Amino acid sequence: RTRPLLFGLSFAALVQVQKNNMAPAVQVIAFDFVQKKFFITDARRAFLSNLPPEQLGIVCVAGPMRSGKSLVCNVAVGDETAFKLGALTDSCTKGIWMKLLLRKGRFPVLVCDVEGMYDPRTTVSEDISRFIDNGLLLFACLLSSCLVYNTQGPIDTVKLDQLCLLSNIVRQVAFKQGAEEAGLATLFPSLCWFLRDFSLDLGEYKTPNDYMEDKLKVKRTLQSSAEVKARVETTGLLLSLFAQRKCYTVPPLGTETEAIKLGKGELHYESLSPSFRSRLSQACQEVLQAVAPKRVPDMQGLAQPLNGCDMLPFVEKVLESYNTEHTLFATDLWGLIQNRAHEEGLLAAAAAYKATMREKLGPGTLPISGNTLQDFHSQAAGAARAQYDARAMSGMGDEQRKQLLTLLEQQWTAFKQENNEASQMKIKTWIDTELKLLNQRLPQPKPSAAAATATTTTFSSSSSS
Numbered sequence: 001r002t003r004p005l006l007f008g009l010s011f012a013a014l015v016q017v018q019k020n021n022m023a024p025a026v027q028v029i030a031f032d033f034v035q036k037k038f039f040i041t042d043a044r045r046a047f048l049s050n051l052p053p054e055q056l057g058i059v060c061v062a063g064p065m066r067s068g069k070s071l072v073c074n075v076a077v078g079d080e081t082a083f084k085l086g087a088l089t090d091s092c093t094k095g096i097w098m099k100l101l102l103r104k105g106r107f108p109v110l111v112c113d114v115e116g117m118y119d120p121r122t123t124v125s126e127d128i129s130r131f132i133d134n135g136l137l138l139f140a141c142l143l144s145s146c147l148v149y150n151t152q153g154p155i156d157t158v159k160l161d162q163l164c165l166l167s168n169i170v171r172q173v174a175f176k177q178g179a180e181e182a183g184l185a186t187l188f189p190s191l192c193w194f195l196r197d198f199s200l201d202l203g204e205y206k207t208p209n210d211y212m213e214d215k216l217k218v219k220r221t222l223q224s225s226a227e228v229k230a231r232v233e234t235t236g237l238l239l240s241l242f243a244q245r246k247c248y249t250v251p252p253l254g255t256e257t258e259a260i261k262l263g264k265g266e267l268h269y270e271s272l273s274p275s276f277r278s279r280l281s282q283a284c285q286e287v288l289q290a291v292a293p294k295r296v297p298d299m300q301g302l303a304q305p306l307n308g309c310d311m312l313p314f315v316e317k318v319l320e321s322y323n324t325e326h327t328l329f330a331t332d333l334w335g336l337i338q339n340r341a342h343e344e345g346l347l348a349a350a351a352a353y354k355a356t357m358r359e360k361l362g363p364g365t366l367p368i369s370g371n372t373l374q375d376f377h378s379q380a381a382g383a384a385r386a387q388y389d390a391r392a393m394s395g396m397g398d399e400q401r402k403q404l405l406t407l408l409e410q411q412w413t414a415f416k417q418e419n420n421e422a423s424q425m426k427i428k429t430w431i432d433t434e435l436k437l438l439n440q441r442l443p444q445p446k447p448s449a450a451a452a453t454a455t456t457t458t459f460s461s462s463s464s465s
Contacts, residue, residue, distance in 0.1 A: 023099070025073070025083045025113065029139065029319070030095035031132055033124060037323040038095075038135055040315060048315060051100065051308030055293035057109040060144035060189070062137060064162065065091040065116025068196055068253075069150045071262075071269075073113045076284040077101050080269045083113045087263025091116040096139060107293055108308075114140045118162065135322050137165055142318050142328075144189040145294040146287060147242075152197045155215040164234045166241075186297040187330050190244035192287050198249040212247035248283040251275050298334045309344070310337050338392075342400050345392035346407055349384035353411045356380035366422035373419055381408050 028044045031037070040048070059076065061069045070083040070093055077083075082099050086092025097113040114136050121129040140147055151159050193212055205211040216235055239245075253259060253276045261267035269277065295303040306314065313336045321328035360376040361368070388404055 025097040025099035027095050028098045036128060038319045048312040051311050052108055053307060053309045055107045055305045056308050057107060057291040058144045058294045059109060059146045059148060059287060059291055060112040060114055060140040061148040061150055062114040062140040063150035065119045067150050067152050070113050072150055073111050075280055076111050076288060085263045087260045091119050109288060109291060138322060139318060141188055146192060146291045147189045148192045148194055150194045154200055166238055185241050185243050186295060186303045188241045191242035193247045195249045197252045199251055208247040208249045250279045296333045297330050299331055310340050341392045345388040348387040348391050349404060350407055352387040353380045353384040356383045357415055367419050367426055377412050384408060
């Protein structure tokens with residue numbers, strides 16, 4: 001029997017959700033130190049290709065190295081072994097690791113663990129190290145619908161300067177026809193600042209949000225230096241891009257020994273400080289509850305949802321633009337989504353046209369009159385256009401519409417040819433039948449006297465022999 005639905009999902013679907021959520025995270029983006037570029041690992045291209053064809057919330061956890069980002073990811077997905085933890089001084093996570101979190105009755109969330117930034121990377125030049133840091137922060141911002149910026153301790157000038165690296169990202173993104181700041185804000189995620197190991201009294205600030213907002217406001221006076229004025233402009237731009245912001249303070253997880261044991265896998269998360277677990281779990285739950293589907297701006301700067309089918313070409317475009325040091329046009333990202341939706345719409349239109357025609361015709365009904373076939377074609381074409389419009393984005397160009405009309409014309413030609421062949425076969429069958437009937441009705445001719453004599457002579461000769 002069919003099992004009852006739980007939380008809007010069948011029992012089988014819930015089992016699949018549980019299996020997926022227990023799978024470990026996979027490395028999707030890595031850096032090639034030989035060719036000096038970011039790339040998608042070949043073994044994980046299928047991960048992006050097989051994301052569910054629906055809207056996705058994307059949470060990227062970024063920040064300085066050794067600040068506990070992987071632990072945040074594990075708490076978010078509810079699995080303390082999903083993302084690997086480390087206890088050494090070197091960065092544990094390399095590149096960007098991802099895990100899909102399926103949720104009951106809501107759109108799935110892609111949780112991304114970003115390699116720690118500001119790593120000295122003594123084996124490469126300072127320029128390469130800066131190239132990696134800027135790229136990681138760029139990818140975290142462009143790919144996510146919520147950026148969790150994870151740092152340790154209170155907000156100070158160093159942390160503000162590090163966050164201001166985002167100004168480099170703004171120079172990497174533009175619009176082809178007059179960049180609109182609102183359009184860039186659509187592309188950028190919400191910002192959740194996690195202040196880890198925070199054990200101070202907020203004092204005059206009522207909430208962590210008040211504390212963060214005050215620190216983000218750089219005081220500018222008439223005697224301000226050029227450096228301060230530049231910081232004012234940079235932070236002002238960041239505030240406009242990250243229109244939605246929130247701050248969370250999290251106390252220390254425990255002793256230094258406990259932190260090391262946790263990184264080595266010798267201590268379970270449940271053994272950590274209750275206050276730490278409570279605050280971090282609450283922060284992660286609020287992030288997952290508030291995260292919105294990833295959206296990108298269209299040609300008018302309006303927000304359009306990103307589909308799971310768009311992720312592979314989307315990530316490829318972002319990496320390609322950054323590796324080649326070309327400006328990434330936000331309209332190019334929208335173009336990728338339009339192309340995917342157009343191709344999906346064409347497939348759906350073709351299937352709808354064939355299904356409608358087969359339903360109307362039925363088995364053994366061909367051939368039919370040309371007028372009747374034309375009526376069926378009109379109904380099938382309407383169903384095909386409806387399926388196309390349901391999947392394709394608004395603002396499709398004339399060329400894309402032309403491809404749809406060409407597809408329908410090809411389908412129509414195939415059915416007309418099938419009807420003609422059936423008609424010819426029916427005519428041939430009718431002619432053969434009529435000829436047989438005619439032969440049966442006509443009297444058979446009698447043999448002539450000469451033919452009868454010849455037959456008799458031949459028979460007599462044969463008998464004598």
